[in-house]
Amino acid sequence: MTDQASKVKEDVLNFTIENAEQLEAFRLRFLSRKGEVPALFGLMGKIPADQRKAYGQQVNEVKNLAQDKFDSKKAELETDSTASASARDDISLPPAPFNTGRLHPLSQSLERIQEVFLRLGFTVAEGPELEDDFHNFTALNFPPEHPARDMQDTFYIRKDDEDASRDLLLRTHTSPVQIRLMKNGKPPFRAIMPGRVYRNESITAKSYCLFHQVEGLYVNKGVTFAELKETLIMFAELVFGKDVKYQIRPSFFPFTEPSLEMDIWWGDEKTGKWLEIMGAGMVHPNVLKAVDIDPEVYTGFAFGMGVERITMLRYGIDDIRLLYDNDMRFLSQFR
Numbered sequence: 441m442t443d444q445a446s447k448v449k450e451d452v453l454n455f456t457i458e459n460a461e462q463l464e465a466f467r468l469r470f471l472s473r474k475g476e477v478p479a480l481f482g483l484m485g486k487i488p489a490d491q492r493k494a495y496g497q498q499v500n501e502v503k504n505l506a507q508d509k510f511d512s513k514k515a516e517l518e519t520d521s522t523a524s525a526s527a528r529d530d531i532s533l534p535p536a537p538f539n540t541g542r543l544h545p546l547s548q549s550l551e552r553i554q555e556v557f558l559r560l561g562f563t564v565a566e567g568p569e570l571e572d573d574f575h576n577f578t579a580l581n582f583p584p585e586h587p588a589r590d591m592q593d594t595f596y597i598r599k600d601d602e603d604a605s606r607d608l609l610l611r612t613h614t615s616p617v618q619i620r621l622m623k624n625g626k627p628p629f630r631a632i633m634p635g636r637v638y639r640n641e642s643i644t645a646k647s648y649c650l651f652h653q654v655e656g657l658y659v660n661k662g663v664t665f666a667e668l669k670e671t672l673i674m675f676a677e678l679v680f681g682k683d684v685k686y687q688i689r690p691s692f693f694p695f696t697e698p699s700l701e702m703d704i705w706w707g708d709e710k711t712g713k714w715l716e717i718m719g720a721g722m723v724h725p726n727v728l729k730a731v732d733i734d735p736e737v738y739t740g741f742a743f744g745m746g747v748e749r750i751t752m753l754r755y756g757i758d759d760i761r762l763l764y765d766n767d768m769r770f771l772s773q774f775r
């Protein structure tokens with residue numbers, strides 16, 4: 441072996457490779473285009489013709505040695521993560537378990553409801569949860585002694601026995617947002633109004649001290665009861681499916697006349713039952729007057745539904761409190 445070749449061979453053998461940096465230094469020194477091994481090949485021209493074959497074999501031997509050392513050290517470093525920087529940088533380790541978040545079932549229902557009404561041409565409006573007597577009751581045609589104003593139902597923040605107009609309360613329904621919308625604009629109005637509402641009821645599987653409603657309002661010239669029915673039926677079919685079985689029956693609300701409630705049939709033919717999903721009706725002329733809209737010119741309809749009720753139906757949940765416990769074992773079922 442020539443002196444140069446055996447010198448390179450020795451250096452290759454003695455070179456310590458214990459980490460990625462040294463591996464790269466090794467590659468640069470011996471194997472890269474300007475490295476010592478290619479340099480040995482470069483000397484070929486200077487070798488007397490009769491010795492070239494032998495020289496070529498020697499250089500090849502050195503080259504293979506260097507290449508093998510490089511390959512095996514590289515493989516070794518890749519499997520042994522502690523030899524390189526740190527375990528944190530080892531991309532071959534399996535990932536730590538990672539729980540992705542998901543929407544609360546109430547938010548999922550709310551999104552679905554909103555999607556349906558946006559398709560039907562409604563916009564979304566919001567209002568405050570802390571209301572006054574005018575927006576929550578008076579403008580909605582509740583007589584002064586109406587039982588809904590009672591302390592048993594309403595969470596009063598401030599109650600003035602002499603002057604109800606000074607009362608402050610947590611809204612008991614989303615209907616006050618209708619009033620705010622109509623007071624601040626000009627007809628036509630076509631909006632839904634989602635939000636939290638509060639009622640001072642005892643907490644059971646069926647009722648909670650707060651829940652969510654989606655109010656809907658359409659006011660324009662010549663809005664008819666038939667349009668209200670059509671809208672509600674379309675809604676029921678889009679949320680519960682084309683084959684949903686529903687019924688519409690007369691009801692009473694101070695702010696609508698006539699008023700109705702919509703039920704859907706839940707369960708199979710024999711064991712199922714009717715469940716109420718919303719109240720609705722034609723906006724009462726007194727409500728339009730309270731917000732300076734002429735009921736001789738404009739008519740409208742309004743509806744209001746409970747998001748908890750609809751969520752419980754959609755997912756077969758039998759206790760409303762589950763929706764407020766934030767128990768991950770429950771919530772993680774709603775992907």
Ligand code: PHE
Pocket residue numbers: 612613614615655656693696719720721742743744745
């Ligand atoms: N606000 C009513 C309730 O809370 C629901 C409703 C809204 C009824 C709009 C008719 C029209 O029960």
